Every structure is written in structure tokens, then in C-alpha cells.
Amino acid sequence: MNDRPSGAAGTSRAGRGDRPVRTGADLTAAMSVRYALVPAPRLSLHTVARRSGLHPDLVRRFVALGLVDAERDAAGQLVFDPTAPAVLARIQRLRSGLCLNYASIGLVLDLLDRISLLEAALRGRGTRSETPPWT
Template structure:
């Protein structure tokens, strides 16, 4: 026993802080196959492959070399299709429009964080 009162005792030096004892599990991100993405988006798998080749939708390759997609890929493909049909854009210009729309979203988010803009723009 120490001659210190109980409320002033320190934890032993070997005791890790509570935050250091927390263990985290690594959860794999679910991936969608080419067929699943094509079925969910209503597009032919060859057209989805073409969009990947043009850089209009992101995909990775699994260990077997097959295309796999993030769960958001069907929504991205729907966006491409809306731009194609609604604005009659070719696929090269759709890539440019998608880049510009993403940039606008980033800039608007930065403005909201800075507190300089309280209302959304009229086009959203």
C-alpha cells in the first residue's frame, strides 16, 4: 500500500490508456460483379465495360481479373444515362460534365463548411 490517498493514486506505467485498448475490425467493402451492375442499371454488360474504358464509371479488378464495382456504380451509370438522353451529349462530353459536376459539389460543400452560403443554389 502507498501512503497516498486512494483518489490520487496513478495507474501503473504499463497500463495502456483506454483508447489504445480499443480494437477495430476491418470490414471489407462490398463489391458488385459486372453482371449485377448491368442487371441493376438495366444496361448490357458490354456497354458497362465501355463506360469503364471511357472512365465514366469506376471499377477495379478482383484476383481473377474480373471487373468489380462499388455499390454506388448503378447510380453512377444512371447519371451517365440521364446526361446522355436528357442533354444529347456524346460520351466524351459526359466525362467532362461529370468532372465539372463533381467539382461544383466540392466547392459548394466547402462554401457550406465556411458558412458563407446558407441556402442551396436554385439548380439543385
């Protein structure tokens, strides 16, 4: 006879010794973790301004308003993620297309990010949304 417990609540054994089988929630959590094999290159202020077609002072203002994320390097210069030009393009589309002020753009960006997270959670659960993504 085996004196080990047959399994804890919420886990099952699959004939691999004492290793529990992962549940759907465990797999979803494991799939959401991303590991960077190579750190993404950081972009300078002037590179981001050139790629987005904006003046560097306007990019600095967006950073000050919290609309785009930036960090400071060892020399104190602003450096950006490679996604910053896309974020700036989105800000410009909201500004020109909807005539929103910058405070409103921050709110809209937060709401769009929240919608994206909720849609990703629905896709992870296997539930399909009938509406297309907002942007």
C-alpha cells in the same frame, strides 16, 4: 512562475494542460476524414449491369472510357463500388436528356463533381449558396 510559452501563434490554450484548442480549419479537416468500419461490398459486372438496366458490354465500354470506376479482382473480373449503378444512371440521364456524346459526358461529370466539392466547401465554411445543387 511558469517557464512554458503562453501559446503559439494561431492556437490558444483552454485550461487543459498544454493541449491547443482546435481552430475551425482544424475541425473542418478532421470532419472530412471518413473511416470505413466495414469494407463496402464490391459488385460484379453482371450485378451492376442488371441494377442499372444496361448491357454488360456497355458497362465495360464506360469503364474503358473512364466514365465509371472499376477494379479487377483476383480472378481478373471487373468489380465496382456500390455507387456504380447510380453513376451509370447519371450517365444515361445526361446522354438521353442532353443528347451528349460520351466524351462530353466525361467533362460534364467532372464539372458536376467539382461543383459538389465547392458547394461542400461553402457549407463547411458556414456560407450558404443561394442556388440549388445542379443535380
